[in-house]
Amino acid sequence: MKHRIVLTVCIALFALGLIGSAVVLLMPKKSTVVIRRDSEVLYTFNLSTAPDQTLVIPYGDSSNTVEIRDGAVRVKEAECPDKTCVNMGWLRSSAMPIVCLPNHLIIEFADADRGVDAISE
Amino acid sequence: MKARRIAELAVLTAVALIIFIIELQIPNPFPIPGIKLGLANIVTVYAVYRYRAHEVAMIVAVRLLLGSIFGGNITALIYSASGAVLCLLGMLLLRRIIDERHLWTASVLGAVLHNTGQMAAALAVTQTPGLLAYYPFLLVSGCLAGAFTGLCVQFMLPRLNKFLEKKKE
Numbered sequence: 367m368k369h370r371i372v373l374t375v376c377i378a379l380f381a382l383g384l385i386g387s388a389v390v391l392l393m394p395k396k397s398t399v400v401i402r403r404d405s406e407v408l409y410t411f412n413l414s415t416a417p418d419q420t421l422v423i424p425y426g427d428s429s430n431t432v433e434i435r436d437g438a439v440r441v442k443e444a445e446c447p448d449k450t451c452v453n454m455g456w457l458r459s460s461a462m463p464i465v466c467l468p469n470h471l472i473i474e475f476a477d478a479d480r481g482v483d484a485i486s487e
Numbered sequence: 488m489k490a491r492r493i494a495e496l497a498v499l500t501a502v503a504l505i506i507f508i509i510e511l512q513i514p515n516p517f518p519i520p521g522i523k524l525g526l527a528n529i530v531t532v533y534a535v536y537r538y539r540a541h542e543v544a545m546i547v548a549v550r551l552l553l554g555s556i557f558g559g560n561i562t563a564l565i566y567s568a569s570g571a572v573l574c575l576l577g578m579l580l581l582r583r584i585i586d587e588r589h590l591w592t593a594s595v596l597g598a599v600l601h602n603t604g605q606m607a608a609a610l611a612v613t614q615t616p617g618l619l620a621y622y623p624f625l626l627v628s629g630c631l632a633g634a635f636t637g638l639c640v641q642f643m644l645p646r647l648n649k650f651l652e653k654k655k656e
Contacts, residue, residue, distance in 0.1 A: 368584050369584075369585055372585055376595045379626055382623070383627035383629075384623075387624050404614055405613075448520075450519070454518040455518065461620040463617045463618065463620070467613070468560065468562045472613060472617070474617050
């Protein structure tokens, strides 16, 4: 009956995943956005006041083009092979950052009090 | 190692690579890094149940290295490699517990372990705890993809065994 236990573990993992996904998707937006390369902060924005703009963020030979429009942020273009960050669309959940693993780029919501070096306020 | 054994391992590796490269051509509808069908792991799961531990490790290592070169995404190697190591260790233990008739559950756990390894590597490289938010999605996709590849192997095994026996006669 060992496989029964394994089957139960499988089902439990699946259920856990479903619940976790729902929790992540329901996390609300915040107004402060941070763009980072690994742990180094490149940009901080307040989305409610930031003007519409596009930023080209180079990484070696590669680059990501980040667009800020109507108080939302996304990766518009990327030179990485998989384009996952582009396909993720606009940043929606505070629990789920947009990441470009090949270029080590992370775009996520942050708490406002940490955004001391905001460049566009 | 016998020449026949080496040839078998080489054929399996080649099949895995072909599946891997064909899968690269299928557009991925899920915009989350790490989510994949992982069809090439059909070969891995089969090998886990048919070959010795070091032989499986050889197949997977060559597949990973050549796959990342052919696929043109060498930076992703660190994620897939750490996933594969964890997955292999787990599945080699699981094959002692789970017999071939329930093989697909071993495959599910293997897939989840693969995603766990990937996630750990991504956390270590980017130092971003926020990435953990992807983990639930990886769990769901890992369970589904693992069940699919596991069932593929389960349906394939009896046919392949029949075929191999005929060859030997």
